Amino acid sequence: xxxxxxxxxxxxxxxxxxxxxxxxxxxxxxxxxxxxxxxxxxxxxxxxxxxxxxxxxxxxxxxxxxxxxxxxxxxxxxxxxxxxxxxxxxxxxxxxxxxxxxxxxxxxxxxxxxxxxxxxxxxxxxxxxxxxxxxxxxxxxxxxxxxxxxxxxxxxxxxxxxxxxxxxxxxxxxxxxxxxxxxxxxxxxxxxxxxxxxxxxxxxxxxxxxxxxxxxxxxxxxxxxxxxxxxxxxxxxxxxxxxxxxxxxxxxxxxxxxxxxxxxxxxxxxxxxxxxxxxxxxxxxxxxxxxxxxxxxxxxxxxxxxxxxxxxxxxxxxxxxxxxxxxxxxxxxxxxxxxxxxxxxxxxxxxxxxxxxxxxxxxxxxxxxxxxxxxxxxxxxxxxxxxxxxxxxxxxxxxxxxxxxxxxxxxxxxxxxxxxxxxxxxxxxxxxxxxxxxxxxxxxxxxxxxxxxxxxxxxxxxxxxxxxxxxxxxxxxxxxxxxxxxxxxxxxxxxxxxxxxxxxxxxxxxxxxxxxxxxxxxxxxxxxxxxxxx
Amino acid sequence: xxxxxxxxxxxxxxxxxxxxxxxxxxxxxxxxxxxxxxxxxxxxxxxxxxxxxxxxxxxxxxxxxxxxxxxxxxxxxxxxxxxxxxxxxxxxxxxxxxxxxxxxxxxxxxxxxxxxxxxxxxxxxxxxxxxxxxxxxxxxxxxxxxxxxxxxxxxxxxxxxxxxxxxxxxxxxxxxxxxxxxxxxxxxxxxxxxxxxxxxxxxxxxxxxxxxxxxxxxxxxxxxxxxxxxxxxxxxxxxxxxxxxxxxxxxxxxxxxxxxxxxxxxxxxxxxxxxxxxxxxxxxxxxxxxxxxxxxxxxxxxxxxxxxxxxx
Numbered sequence: 009x010x011x012x013x014x015x016x017x018x019x020x021x022x023x024x025x026x027x028x029x030x031x032x033x034x035x036x037x038x039x040x041x042x043x044x045x046x047x048x049x050x051x052x053x054x055x056x057x058x059x060x061x062x063x064x065x066x067x068x069x070x071x072x073x074x075x076x077x078x079x080x081x082x083x084x085x086x087x088x089x090x091x092x093x094x095x096x097x098x099x100x101x102x103x104x105x106x107x108x109x110x111x112x113x114x115x116x117x118x119x120x121x122x123x124x125x126x127x128x129x130x131x132x133x134x135x136x137x138x139x140x141x142x143x144x145x146x147x148x149x150x151x152x153x154x155x156x157x158x159x160x161x162x163x164x165x166x167x168x169x170x171x172x173x174x175x176x177x178x179x180x181x182x183x184x185x186x187x188x189x190x191x192x193x194x195x196x197x198x199x200x201x202x203x204x205x206x207x208x209x210x211x212x213x214x215x216x217x218x219x220x221x222x223x224x225x226x227x228x229x230x231x232x233x234x235x236x237x238x239x240x241x242x243x244x245x246x247x248x249x250x251x252x253x254x255x256x257x258x259x260x261x262x263x264x265x266x267x268x269x270x271x272x273x274x275x276x277x278x279x280x281x282x283x284x285x286x287x288x289x290x291x292x293x294x295x296x297x298x299x300x301x302x303x304x305x306x307x308x309x310x311x312x313x314x315x316x317x318x319x320x321x322x323x324x325x326x327x328x329x330x331x332x333x334x335x336x337x338x339x340x341x342x343x344x345x346x347x348x349x350x351x352x353x354x355x356x357x358x359x360x361x362x363x364x365x366x367x368x369x370x371x372x373x374x375x376x377x378x379x380x381x382x383x384x385x386x387x388x389x390x391x392x393x394x395x396x397x398x399x400x401x402x403x404x405x406x407x408x409x410x411x412x413x414x415x416x417x418x419x420x421x422x423x424x425x426x427x428x429x430x431x432x433x434x435x436x437x438x439x440x441x442x443x444x445x446x447x448x449x450x451x452x453x454x455x456x457x458x459x460x461x462x463x464x465x466x467x468x469x470x471x472x473x474x475x476x477x478x479x480x481x482x483x484x485x486x487x488x489x490x491x492x493x494x495x496x497x498x499x500x501x502x503x504x505x506x507x508x509x510x511x512x513x514x515x516x517x518x519x520x521x522x523x524x525x526x527x528x529x530x531x532x533x534x535x536x537x538x539x540x541x542x
Numbered sequence: 543x544x545x546x547x548x549x550x551x552x553x554x555x556x557x558x559x560x561x562x563x564x565x566x567x568x569x570x571x572x573x574x575x576x577x578x579x580x581x582x583x584x585x586x587x588x589x590x591x592x593x594x595x596x597x598x599x600x601x602x603x604x605x606x607x608x609x610x611x612x613x614x615x616x617x618x619x620x621x622x623x624x625x626x627x628x629x630x631x632x633x634x635x636x637x638x639x640x641x642x643x644x645x646x647x648x649x650x651x652x653x654x655x656x657x658x659x660x661x662x663x664x665x666x667x668x669x670x671x672x673x674x675x676x677x678x679x680x681x682x683x684x685x686x687x688x689x690x691x692x693x694x695x696x697x698x699x700x701x702x703x704x705x706x707x708x709x710x711x712x713x714x715x716x717x718x719x720x721x722x723x724x725x726x727x728x729x730x731x732x733x734x735x736x737x738x739x740x741x742x743x744x745x746x747x748x749x750x751x752x753x754x755x756x757x758x759x760x761x762x763x764x765x766x767x768x769x770x771x772x773x774x775x776x777x778x779x780x781x782x783x784x785x786x787x788x789x790x791x792x793x794x795x796x797x798x799x800x801x802x803x804x805x806x807x808x809x810x811x812x813x814x815x816x817x818x819x820x821x822x823x824x825x826x827x828x829x830x831x832x833x834x835x836x837x838x839x840x841x842x843x844x845x846x847x848x849x850x851x852x853x854x
Contacts, residue, residue, distance in 0.1 A: 014714060089827070097573050098822035098837070105572040106799045113788045113795075116715035117638070122630040139715060165717030192580055194626045197788050198795025203578065214826040229830070229846045325576075326831055329841035346600070360596065361577050364806045366841070368813050368820070372806065380599040415581040415594025415803075439581045439592030 012134045018144055018177060019169040025135050025177065026064040028461070032131025034468050037475050037482075039513050047464035049457040059456070060176040064135060066461045068183035068220050068453055069212075071176045080172040083216075087175050088152050090215025091145075094207060095153075102325050102365075107207055110199040111146055114139065120191035120201055125442045125469035126184065136465075138191040138201035141181055141208060144168065179218060182208040186447030186466055187322060188408040193439070205448075209323040219323050223449040227319040228327040232334065236281040236315035237452075245314055248284045249307070256292045260532055264299045269342065270306035276344040277305050277378065278335060278359070280352035280495035281315035287498060290351060293522035293536065297382065300529070301390045306342060313338025316355035317495075321362055322448045332363035336371040346374040348381065351520045353407030353494035354447075357414055377410070379493070379521075383419035386426055386525060394530040395427045400487055402428040402524065403477040405470070405501075406441035407494035415439070420493055420521055427528040428489075434473045442469045444492070446500025463507035467500055471508065474516065484515035487539050493521040511541040544760025547771050551755055554775035561782035566790055574815050575799070583801045585613045594803065602805065613801060617793045621646060634709065637701025644695025644731055645786070648774070651687040652752075658684060659752035668749060681744075688745050692738055695731030699724050723784060730777045733770040741766050 012018065012025045030047050051061055059070030074080040093099040094107065120138040121127050127136040134140070150156045150166035161167045168174070185205035192200035212218040231237040240248065249266050256264050267273060277298075283290045298305050308314050312334035320328025339347045349356050360375045367373075385391060404424055410416050417438050424431045434441070444451070445467020450458075463471075478488050492498050501518040510516050517539060527536040582592035585608035595601045620626075621642065627635035658668050658680050668677045668684070703724045706716045738745060747767045754761035763771070806812045820838040827833050830845040 093826060099824050099826060101573040101819045102576040103578070105575045106578055108572065109569070109791060109795050109799065113785055113791055115785055115788070117634070118711045118715070119626055119630045121711065143715065163717070163719050189580055194630070196620050196624060196626055197792040198800055214828045214831060217829040232844050233846045326840050326845065330845055333842060361579060365574065365576050365812070365816050368817055369808065372808055374600070374602045376599070376601060377596060380597060384599055412581055413579065414596055415583060415586065415592055416596050417591055417593050418588070419597055
């Protein structure tokens, strides 16, 4: 392993550019300051032969090295062709202006590094700087696309050797940024280095068909093919809904018929389908609240109409548009007045904001977050709530997509202030929050040792924040609740808490917002939240 | 020599205005992009905590007032303050801010010189002993602006060389062009500083120079002042070819990217532009994309039937 000492090292044919050093990682409070196991599992020799891990010994994509010089040449040429397309209006009107702005005007002042939780938590690993990816791309553009002459390249320090290794590392590096855009938020020049991560991912996907399996094949492709990225087809969905209805009755004694494919309903509610399988209590809580408040709503069984996820938002404009269009078509078919997004951050941003300039004509159906409606139900007393039922320490995680990237900050807080007497904020919070570490598809990426990396590195800053928020009640004897109104973030917390043994050591349970609302419902005989780790 | 600097100055100003205009127009003419908002959005009512209109139920039925003045002031403020740098790297800020203030004030100084010259042509006497109050005020404003520009520019240029070398993270990303710029700008500001302090403490030569420019009568100046003016003219010609356009484009990026939160509405001009872009043919070659079809055709295909086994 050789450390990176200058940008040119990125093209080095041999060696690994970075090694995560446990001693240099952001310190965590006790008892997490002494971890028994190494933070990231080492790859086996066989895995190393099969998958490139020369960036940092971690694999999200794991490209297989080329078998011949010809294969390497073809790989490079294909990448360069894709890179050129990134600057063509017809191919990339979607992000051309912010892309060009960032590449042209970033002065590499590094204040974005100070804002990046991954860079900070990693112990300042050079490769994780938000400026590294754009700089590599800038140099490739200078030498191979603009074909600037040697002297100009020297003057601009924009020389780089392009080989398979460079591109394999660049592909991996694009998946070491959670796209939380904290870096962009602090940039005084309006540059967005996180966007460059996405644009690099886009070249690999849209030109070369390369993306982590969990995001593409098992993600957006499966969603378009089967109906959901979970693999749950409409028939399975109906079974799950029946199960949820039974669970509601068992837990609350209420017989609630969840509306499915109800034509002309006021609102189509789309959940992240991960909830159906991993956290059905979230869906149960939604059904209980909407039923009690008398909301006219429905679920859909159309392809993509029952799964709000849109993984394309992380790596591929066309996959993004395909899913957004299918979701809108599902709403159109039902004749609903509006679409409402459940507790999923990226689905919020994708469906409400980003799809805004893809959906035209009658597909442009009004779309909103469910949170303002929940706020209205809670604050206006449409259901009777008893805050003493939530008398345990609660903190709130702000999903980046919903908060920093959409400005939905207060509705969830107003609810928590009303129903959770021991609610406390993290520092920082709101639009300055830290990412859970599972953003941009990381929470679902299970490749080899990548889950270790996202628990030990990209999620580390958030983990510390959570522990700090509960520092007055650190032990497991007092049960605490981390409210994360985002399915993707919950996936990250599930894995990260498991990784650190949080339930046993600190007694912190994670869950959604609606579970807390239902738990506070005065007319329920039993508490809704079950303090069990699962 | 007097004629040379008049001609050179006109060329310099035409050059800087033309190249900046081309760059800014080029930036603005890029096609509309997918919304990529980032909060806080300063024109929003709840900008203090970063809230948006999406916090309201059925936001599309509610008014969305925008405080444009606040946005403009906010975006300009950082040209003079650079708060994020102060917060995150105070030593860098200590040099970066004066360096930038040097730019702003030297340009402001020359603009003021132009107005002073116009006033002088109109009969106003400008000087510390001017009988006219406006002449006195003009004199001291020019002195303060010019002196501040030379001082901050010189200090900032030296400081930037130091900090770019001393700070490892900055050094790694620095390029020879950065140091060329710092040294060149140091010579520009330093020559101005020297001419001011040693030869022209009242800056009377600048007023004469600008009088000459607007009356097209070559001024007689000290060679050191001439040297500074020639260097300054070259600086003006060179400036647009550096990243300096960011003084303008950073504000554009705020308004047209970061704070561009206007929803697309049916039948709007934006929708028309998008429909046009959706109709363009794409040439991406990924296995899930049908090359040669229009954007909208690709986006409405399922895409999965073409997945190849070798895709990762």
